[in-house]
Amino acid sequence: MSTKLVFLFPGQGSQSVGMGRELAEKYPTAKQTFEEADDALGFSLSRLCFEGPEEQLKLTEFTQPAIFTVSVAAQRVLAERGIVPDFVAGHSLGEYSADVAAGVLSFTDAVKTVRSRGRFMQEAVPAGEGAMAAVLGLSSEEAARACADGAAETGGVVSAANFNSPEQTVISGAAAAVDRAGALAKDRGAKRVVMLPVSAPFHCALMQPAQDRLAEVLRDLNFADARVPVVVNVDAAARTDAADLRDALIRQVTGPVRWVESMRLLVGEGPAQFVEVGPGKVLCGLMRQIDRAQTCRHVDDVLRDDAIAKPE
Numbered sequence: 089m090s091t092k093l094v095f096l097f098p099g100q101g102s103q104s105v106g107m108g109r110e111l112a113e114k115y116p117t118a119k120q121t122f123e124e125a126d127d128a129l130g131f132s133l134s135r136l137c138f139e140g141p142e143e144q145l146k147l148t149e150f151t152q153p154a155i156f157t158v159s160v161a162a163q164r165v166l167a168e169r170g171i172v173p174d175f176v177a178g179h180s181l182g183e184y185s186a187d188v189a190a191g192v193l194s195f196t197d198a199v200k201t202v203r204s205r206g207r208f209m210q211e212a213v214p215a216g217e218g219a220m221a222a223v224l225g226l227s228s229e230e231a232a233r234a235c236a237d238g239a240a241e242t243g244g245v246v247s248a249a250n251f252n253s254p255e256q257t258v259i260s261g262a263a264a265a266v267d268r269a270g271a272l273a274k275d276r277g278a279k280r281v282v283m284l285p286v287s288a289p290f291h292c293a294l295m296q297p298a299q300d301r302l303a304e305v306l307r308d309l310n311f312a313d314a315r316v317p318v319v320v321n322v323d324a325a326a327r328t329d330a331a332d333l334r335d336a337l338i339r340q341v342t343g344p345v346r347w348v349e350s351m352r353l354l355v356g357e358g359p360a361q362f363v364e365v366g367p368g369k370v371l372c373g374l375m376r377q378i379d380r381a382q383t384c385r386h387v388d389d390v391l392r393d394d395a396i397a398k399p400e
Contacts, residue, residue, distance in 0.1 A: 090358075090359075091358075091359040091360060091361055092174040092175060092354075092357060092358060092359065092360045092361075093171070093172070093173045093174050093175075093360070093361055093363065094173055094174065094175045094176070094177065094354050094360050094361070094362045094363070095163065095166075095173040095175075095176045095177075095186070095189060095362075095363055095365045096176075096177055096178070096179070096182070096362055096363065096364050096365065096371045096372075096375075096384070097159045097163075097176070097177070097178035097179070097182035097183070097185035097186050097189070097364075097365055097366050098155060098159065098178075098179055098181075098182050098364065098366040098367065098368055098370055098371055099155070099178065099179040099180035099181040099182045099345075100148070100151055100152060100155065100180065100181050100286075100290075101284075101368075101370065102155055102366060102367045102368030102370050103145055103146070103151050103154055103155050103367060103368075104367060104368070105137075105138075105139065105140035105141075105142050105145060106137075106138060106139075107137050107138075107154070107155075107158050107367040107368075108122065108134075108137045108138065108157070108158040108161060108367070109137070109138040111158070111161055111162060111165065112134065112138070112161065115161075115165045115168075117161070117164045117165050117168055118161035118162070118164065118165050121157060121160055121161035121164055121195070122134035122137070122157060122161060124195060124196065124199075125153065125157040125195075125199050128195075128196045128199050128200055129153060129199065129200065129203060133150075133153055133154060133157060134157075136150060136154060137154050137157070137158060146285075146287075147206075147210070147287065148206040148207070148209055148210045148286075148287050148288060149203055149206035149207040149210055150203075150206070151206065152181050152202045152203065152205060152206035153199050153202045153203045153206070155181060155182075155366060155367060156181060156184055156185055156198065156199060156202045157199060158366055158367050159178075159182065159185040159365055159366030159367070160185055160188050160189070160195055160198075162365050162366060162387045162391075163185065163188075163189045163365050163387075165391060166363075166365065166387065166390065166391070169391075171390065172316075173189065173316055173363075174316060175316060175317050175318075175319060175326065175354055175357065175360075176189050176190050176316060176317075176318050176319070177318065177319035177320075177350055177351075177354065178321075179250075179321070179345060179347060179370075179371060180250070180290070180291070180321060180340065180345050181202065181205075182366065183318070183320060183321055183336070183337060183340065184198050184201070184202050184205075184337070185198075185365070185366065186318050186319075187314070187318060187333060187337070189365075190314035190315050190316050190317075190318050191312055191314060191315040192311055192312055192313075192314050192318065192330065192333050193309065193310075193311060193312075194310070197309050197310070201302075201305055201306065201309065204301075204302065204305055205298070205302055205341075208297070208298035208301045208302055209288050209290060209295060209298045209341070210287055210288055211297075211298070212288060212294065212295050212296075212297045212298040213288050213289055213294050213295075215287065216263065217262065217263060218260070218261065218262060218263060218266075218288055218289030218294055219260070219261070219262075219263040219266040219267070219283060219284075219286075219289060220249060220258055220259065220260045220266065220283075220284040220286050220289055220290065221258070221259050221266055221269075221270045221281050221282060221283050221284060222252075222256060222257075222258050222280075222281070222282045222284060223256070223257045223258070223259060223270065223273045223278050223281050224255060224256055224278060224279050224280045224281070224282065225255050225277070225278050225279025225280065226255065226257070226273055226276065226277055226278035226279070227254070227255070228248065228251050228254070228257045228348070230273070230276055230277070230278075231248055231257035231259060231273055231278075232247075232248045232257070233276075234259075234269045234270075234272040234273040234276060235247050235248055235259050235261075235269045237269070237272055238265050238266070238268040238269030238270075238271075238272055239261070239265055239269070241268055242262070242264050242265040242268050243265075244261060244262030244264055244265030245261040245262050245265060245289075245292055245293050245294050246259055246260070246261030246262065246265035246266050246268075246269045246292070247259065247260065247261060247292050247293070247344070248260075248344050249289075249290060249291035249292055249344055249345065250291065250344065250345040250347060251344060251345065251346050251347055251348045251349070252345075252347050252348070252374050252377075253347075253348060253374050253377035253378050254348060254377065254378065255377065256374070256377065258284065259273075260289040260290055260291055260292040260294075261289050261292045261293075261294060262289070262294065266289070270283075290341075291340070291341070291342065291343060291344055291345060292342065293342055295341045295342045296342055298341050299338060299339075299341035299342050302337075302338065302341055303338045306334055306337055306338055307334070309334075311330035311331070311333060311334045312330055313328055313329060313330050314327070314328040314329075314330075314333060316328075318333060319350045319353060319354060320332075320333065320336035320340070320350075321336070321340045321343070321344075321345045321346060321347070321350065322336050322339045322340045322343040322344070322345075322346065323336065323346070324346035324349035324350045324353055325353070326353065347374065347378075348378055351374075351375060351378045351379065352378070352379070355379055355382060360382065361383050361385070362375060362382060362383065362384040362385070363384070363385050363386070363387055363390055364384060364385070364386050364387060365387045366387070369386050371384070372384035372385070372386060
């Protein structure tokens with residue numbers, strides 16, 4: 089059985105000032121990708137990625153197109169070298185990078201949409217009213233129960249937003265409800281509950297206004313069937329149909345990121361090598377928690393070797 093190559097694209101939280109600069113300096117294709125983004129957005133996203141300031145880069149409406157652009161730039165450099173995936177998946181925002189890599193969306197349409205997505209999410213909940221927290225060392229089932237009980241006690245929205253690994257579940261919702269669910273999770277055995285420095289409560293029912301606005305944008309875009317299967321967050325299922333992929337991007341705004349199930353689905357497809365394509369190494373870290381037997385490399389390492397072995 090041949091080894092499959094899987095590209096994983098990161099989401100928000102993987103940003104850092106300086107990301108993509110070396111890639112753009114070394115590879116003309118990457119430089120061109122940043123120029124395309126600058127033209128499409130009407131401001132210098134490349135300068136923001138390469139030089140900051142960090143405070144602006146951390147704002148959701150800038151973070152999302154920045155991470156997306158770095159990811160697609162890296163993917164295009166891999167493609168130039170004949171390194172193309174058999175499957176793609178992206179964590180939250182990363183699903184847009186996965187769709188572009190699979191030929192579903194044009195880069196220009198996607199980078200504009202990702203900026204709008206960030207703005208819609210930012211505007212959906214007034215600052216300070218929402219929160220997110222990582223629950224560590226507790227099963228996802230227990231974390232979800234803590235959310236249900238926290239919601240019942242406070243009357244506020246709180247639910248599991250990201251099923252990142254067997255012992256890391258991110259919860260999201262109204263600030264008071266997240267606080268209560270976090271306290272319940274600690275009472276029930278969580279090793280730690282860490283409040284996340286985010287500007288909005290992503291992937292929960294409070295994002296419905298953002299989902300409604302984004303749906304209008306996505307319905308106006310041209311979607312093509314995927315050249316390779318895209319494992320979508322909201323269903324943890326491999327999709328190739330254009331309409332299904334559009335629908336998945338709409339539903340993921342309020343739906344949870346089912347990352348553990350998505351990775352187990354890909355592992356179940358047979359021997360695989362995973363490559364994290366974009367800034368940071370968050371997804372390789374999660375893979376070690378999900379299945380230590382899997383090989384996950386960062387795109388920088390693959391490009392340094394200028395090849396990837398695909399043993400039969």
